[in-house]
Structure formats: C-alpha cells, structure tokens
Amino acid sequence: MTEDQPPPPVEVEVETPEAIPPEPFHGLSATGLSRSFGQVHAVVDMTLHAPAGQVTALIGPNGAGKTTLLLMLASLLAPDTGAISIMGIDPVKNPSAARAKIGWMPDTLGVWEALTAREILTTMGRFYHLPKSTIASRVTELLERVNLSALADQKARVLSRGQQQRLSLARALLHDPQVLLLDEPASGLDPGSRVALRSILRGLAAEGKAIVVSSHVLAELDEIADGAVFVNQGRTVLLQSVEQAVAQGRKYSIAALDAPALSAALASLGVDFVPGFGRRDAVVVTLGSEILAANLLRELITAGVPVSDFGPATGALEETYLSMEVEQP
Secondary structure (H helix, E strand, O other): OOOOOOOOOOOOEEEEOOOOOOOOEEEEEEEEEEEOOOOEEEEEEEEEEEOOOOOEEEEOOOOOHHHHHHHHHHOOOOOOOOEEEEEOOOOOOOOOHHOOEEEEEOOOOOOOOOEEEEHHHHHHHHHOOHHHHHHHHHHHHHHOOOOOOOOOOHHHHHOOOOHHHHHHHHHHHHHOOEEEEEEEOOOOOHHHHHHHHHHHHHHHHHHOOOEEEOOOOHHHHHHHHEEEEEOOOOEEEEEEEEEHHOOOEEEEEEEEEHHHHHHHHHOOOOOOOEEOOOOOOOEEEEEEOOOHHHHHHHHHHHOOOOOEEEOOOOOOHHHHHHHHHHHHH
C-alpha cells in the first residue's frame, strides 16, 4: 500500500439489538420506540437496555433522535409505539411513579436564574416531597459532591456554563433516583470537572443505579461507560460493550525520532501505513487486536527503531462510531 492510500476498514464486533431484555432485568429498558412530529419521523425503531449498576452510553450523530429518545425515557414525551420500563414501571401508564425513580439532566439547566444554587435545590426538594427535615442537609451534601459549595448562595444567572451543568447534575440526584438520564453532562466542563464527573458516575453505578449518558465526547465515554447503544436516523443500529470496543481492530499512531527508519521498518515487516494526522512525522497503521499492536511495538524496538510514541489513534467507541458512519446510509 502506498502512503496516499487509506488504511483498510476496521471490523467491529457488535450485537444485534434484542427486542426483549434478558430476565430478570433490573434497570431501564425500551423496545421498538417510535415518535413522529407531523411528517418528521424523529424516532423510527429504537431499542435500549440500561442495566442497573452500569453506565450505558447513547451515541449517534446530530439528528439521530437521541434527545427525543431521552425525553420519552424521562416520561416527558409519549412514544407513538413501543414500550418503556423504568425499574418495572411503565412511565406512560404511571408517570408519577416512574419520575420518582428518574433523575433527568437536560443539556441546559433551564431553571429560575434569579434563585441561588441552594434555593433551586431546596425548591426541587419540596417538589419531590422530600422530608422537610432532610432537605437542607441533602442540598448541602450534593453541593459539596458537585464542588459548588463555594457558590451555593450565588444566583444561577452568574454561574458559568460548566457550573450550571454541575448544578443540573445535583438537581438530577436530589431525590436519590434509581435511573439517571444525562444529556451531554460534560458540555462546558473544564478538565478537572470532567475527571470529577467520571468519578461521580462510576460511583453511582457502583451503588446500583442505571445510568444513560448521551454525549459527543467519545473519549470521555471510553472512561465512563460499560456499554454503548449506537443510533442513527431514528434507529438503534449497534450494541457494543466497551470491552468489545477495546478488543476490536483499530488504528494506531506511531512516531519515532528517526522517521525514515520507522517507515523502512514497517515496510520490511509488511505493515501498511499512511501519514498521521495532527502530529508531524507520525504514521497510522490498522491492527486487528491489542496483541498485534504489542507484537509490532516489540518488533520495531528489536529492529532498533527509536519509537517515541505508540498508541491508539482514536478512542475505542470513536472507532466504532466512525465505522458506523461509513456503513449506515
């Protein structure tokens, strides 16, 4: 292969979406959902199973129907067809009982900007009918958990986008829900807050909560999620565990202090490569597994190539997403 030819496509290991989750199933499940707005078919046929104790990523391009799906799961929008179960409760038939188990974090805060962070959470505690004697302590606990204690008495309108996102997460957690639905929770967060978000979500999953996260920041999802549901054009198209995503073939970026020596060594080993992107003198190769990657690194070092960088060129879930984008019409 010459350097101006693209690498071969990466094969991904996927599962066909199941119509019915395995029994017994504890968490959130949705089967065969559809929803139209006039002539616009926002969701055509979506199936999603989010087990308790796991973080499930919801991934797809803009306009794929992710937000419409989340609104239906949150009982804020009724599906035209299909069924939803929130810990065994049908949110269409019993929305109040379902909402008591759901923590909903939309992509924007959307609350009273004249109230302080503490006042917003206190008011929401009353709406959720939390015991009056526990609301103040619960609010304090959550403000500390999302690192907003110092801004507790600041009005919401002066909070930054990232701070409002953290307040929105606290609001979603206020009534200790069993299911969390998070729409772009990392949007606007600084790097430190993103690390803290990962820790919070993994901790909540360890407590047994079922968590669904919709995000375009796929590198974050590699660190947070246990599994992923890929959607496109209103349909569920791929199911994949993060473990499967990591084990699949993927692209690797390689750089060396002696770029010509690297190219010569790869050619002698029969490894096709193309110029890398974003880094000068790096090359990209496509390998079928982590074992093959480890073997190639060993062979390059044995050949005396001064390798300075060797690692995945894309995240595991991003690799699947890019393959999905190519394969779907």
